[in-house]
Structures are given as structure tokens and as C-alpha cells.
Amino acid sequence: MFYSNSWTKCLICLIFITSGNAECPKPQVEGNVVLTNDALLMNDFPEGEEATFECANGYLKEQGSERITCTSGKWSTLKLTCKKKDCGAPRKMPHLTYEFEEGTLFGASARAICDKGYQLMGPSYRQCYAIGWSGRPRCKVVTCDKPPEIMNGTITEKPGEELPEYGGVIQYSCNEGYTLIGNKSIECNEDGEYNSLPPECKDVNDIPLKPTATISITTTTTPTTTVPPTIRDVNDIPLKPTATISITTTTTTTTTTVPPTIRDVNDIPLKPTATISITTTTTVPPTIRVSGRNNGVGEHDTNAATGNAAVVISVISTVIVALIIVLFKLYHCYKRKGARTAPIC
Structure with a gap:
């Protein structure tokens, strides 16, 4: 009985010692969580020991516990989850805006833009770090050189x-x-x-004056008229086609230069403002009277006309006489046609 109880006590002590020697390996980290500084300084992780974690730089705790426990040589499951830190919009500056193509979370970049008439001083991009946005750009107004003086x-x-x-x-x-x-x-x-x-x-007085307008007027009259003659007597009969009379009248160009009246700077012409050219063509029918001898027709033409008229009258008279004789003979021939002895017609 005594030996039995002694062996039982020794077995319990052996089990306790054996189980006390079961240690866990150093915890492994992955993702966006890391071991705390206290856990990093520990070399041994015996049964029941705890290890603590925290979110990596630039991340914040979202949910879950930061601790794990060593049990029978194994660590419990870590339930800590972390998310990226949001830097938010940078602080507003006069005449400065930002362009957020990547958002405002940890690691994103934002482009700084100045208003019109302002130039950027500092970095043109800012990055979201764990402590906030990097850099401090600002916008400075653009300036011109000192205004130049002018003579007089x-x-x-x-x-x-x-x-x-x-x-x-x-x-x-x-x-x-x-x-x-x-x-x-x-x-x-x-x-x-x-x-x-x-x-x-x-x-x-040094500003040259130039004419404000130059007016050019050209008038050309070119009438062409064929006038039939007025026949009053035999002497007015034309023997040849009537004449074609062409009258050309040209009016020379008139150019007028009008000096401007200067009242202020707007009245000072630097160049001619206009050049006007007007061309007018007018056809004027002239009144022409054409007659015979009494209006200047040559005597040679009058005599020729008189001679020709006499010849025509003589020919017409001869023809008329011949026709009368022929008709008279024919009349007597037909009158005797019924006689016994017919005349030779």
C-alpha cells in the first residue's frame, strides 16, 4: 500500500515536469501586424506564455485581440486585423488645391496645383505617411518687373x-x-x-499727316448713232449707205486730297483710310440732221443723182411705147380672125 502511493506521487511529478518543458517557437508575423517590442525581447515561450502583437506602421487596429497563448507547444490563432491609416485632405492653403488620383490612404500621393497667376513653392507632390502628409507646398503670386518709364x-x-x-x-x-x-x-x-x-x-508736329481719302472719278461717254436721212426732195435721195458717226467724250480723273482735322490722338491717321474709284460710262445719242443739197451735200453727188434719174425715166418711156405697139397689133389680129382670108399675125 505504501509503495503504491509513492509510485503514484512520483508519476504525477514526472508528468508535471514533462509538461512544463513543452515550449512554443518564436511567433511568426505576416501581413500588416508585427510583434511588440516586449515580445521581440523574449527568447523562450514556455507553456502558457503570451505574445502580443500590434498593427504595422501606417495601419490602425480594426478589430480582434492583440494576444496569443502558448498551449501544448502551439500558439493560439491571432484574431487582430488592421487597416490603412487615412491621412484625409491636407490643410487648406490660399490659392492651393490638390488632385487625389490615389485617394488619401497610407502610401497614396496627392498633386499640388496653384491658381492662375500663382507659382508653386516647394514639392509638387505630397505622400500620406504614418505621421501624415509629407512636405508643405505653398503658392506665391507672380510678379512682374518694375514698370518702365517713358520719355515725355x-x-x-x-x-x-x-x-x-x-x-x-x-x-x-x-x-x-x-x-x-x-x-x-x-x-x-x-x-x-x-x-x-x-x-x-x-x-x-513730328507726326506725318496723310490724306484720309483719295477720290478718283472717271467719266467716259462713247455714243455711236446711225441716223437715217430726212428726204425732202429728189436731191435728198442718198446714193450710198448713210454714215456711222462715233463721238467719244472723255472726262479726266479728278483727285481730291483732304487733310484731316486733328483734335486728339484718335484723329491722327497713320495710313490712308480709303481709296474710292468711280467710273461712269454714259451713252448720249447726238441729234444729227442729214439733208441734200441745201445741207452741205457735195454738188458732184447731186449731179450724179440727177443724171441717173433722167436715164431711168428714158428707159421707162421706151418700154411703155413698145408695149402699146405690140398690144395694138394683137388687137387687129384677133379682130380679123373670123374672115375668109386670115391675115398673118
Whole structure:
């Protein structure tokens, strides 16, 4: 009985010692969780020992326990889950905006953009780290050089700054007796340059005057008329086709140069404003009377006409006499046709 109880106690002690020597290996980490510093300093993980975890840099705890326990030489399952940190939108700065193509979570980048007329100072991209956004960009207004002075003129208005900023306007005017040529004002652009060159002031007497208009008028009259003659007597009978009379009248071009009246700079013409050319063509039928002898017809033509008329009358008379004789003979021939002795017709 004594020996039996002794053996039982020894067996229990042996089991306890054996189970006490069952250790777990060093915990392995993966994903976005890591061992805490205390767990990293431990070399042995005996039965019942605990190991603690935490979210990796840039991640935050979402849910689950950070601890695992060594049981019979094995670790329990880690139930800790972590998610990326959200940096959110960067702090607002004047005239500065951001473009978020990758979002605002840990590791994402954002592009900094300045408003028109402002230039970026600092990095053009910011990255979301575990401690927040990197870098601090800012936007500075664009400035132009000091406004240039002009001869025989002054600057009447300009911004308060020594170097005009974007959008600043500089006004100019000329001294008495001088006229402003060019723009009265210049403006500072977004690229740091003025939108135009400064104006010039010139003496009015030195500005060449040119005609404002040149008017050219040309009139050409070319009538062509064929007039039939007026027949009053035999002497007016034309023997040849009537004449074709062509009358051409040309009016020389009239050019007028009108000097302008100068009242202000807008009245000073730099180039001729217009050249007008007017051409008018008019056909005027002339009144022409054509008659015979009494209106200047040559005597040779009149005599020829008279001779020809006499010949025509003589021929007509001869033909008429011949026809009368023939008709008379025929009449007597038919009258005697019924006689016994017929005459030879």
C-alpha cells in the first residue's frame, strides 16, 4: 500500500515536469501586424506564455485581440486585423488645391496645383505617411518687373507694390504737346511679363499727316448713232449707205486730297483710310440732221443723182411705147380672125 502511493506521487511529478518543458517557437508575423517590442525581447515561450502583437506602421487596429497563448507547444490563432491609416485632405492653403488620383490612404500621393497667376513653392507632390502628409507646398503670386518709364510722359496709376503682382495695371499719360502712341495701360500677366510694350509720347508736329481719302472719278461717254436721212426732195435721195458717226467724250480723273482735322490722338491717321474709284460710262445719242443739197451735200453727188434719174425715166418711156405697139397689133389680129382670108399675125 505504501509503495503504491509513492509510485503514484512520483508519476504525477514526472508528468508535471514533462509538461512544463513543452515550449512554443518564436511567433511568426505576416501581413500588416508585427510583434511588440516586449515580445521581440523574449527568447523562450514556455507553456502558457503570451505574445502580443500590434498593427504595422501606417495601419490602425480594426478589430480582434492583440494576444496569443502558448498551449501544448502551439500558439493560439491571432484574431487582430488592421487597416490603412487615412491621412484625409491636407490643410487648406490660399490659392492651393490638390488632385487625389490615389485617394488619401497610407502610401497614396496627392498633386499640388496653384491658381492662375500663382507659382508653386516647394514639392509638387505630397505622400500620406504614418505621421501624415509629407512636405508643405505653398503658392506665391507672380510678379512682374518694375514698370518702365517713358520719355515725355509719366505713370499716372500703378499698384502699391514696388513689383506689380499678377493682374496689376499701370496707366500712362503724355506731357502737354505730346500725343500717346500705343496702349494707355499695360497689365502684369500670369507668366511674369506685361501684356504689351509701354506706349510712346510723340510731338504732334513730328507726326506725318496723310490724306484720309483719295477720290478718283472717271467719266467716259462713247455714243455711236446711225441716223437715217430726212428726204425732202429728189436731191435728198442718198446714193450710198448713210454714215456711222462715233463721238467719244472723255472726262479726266479728278483727285481730291483732304487733310484731316486733328483734335486728339484718335484723329491722327497713320495710313490712308480709303481709296474710292468711280467710273461712269454714259451713252448720249447726238441729234444729227442729214439733208441734200441745201445741207452741205457735195454738188458732184447731186449731179450724179440727177443724171441717173433722167436715164431711168428714158428707159421707162421706151418700154411703155413698145408695149402699146405690140398690144395694138394683137388687137387687129384677133379682130380679123373670123374672115375668109386670115391675115398673118
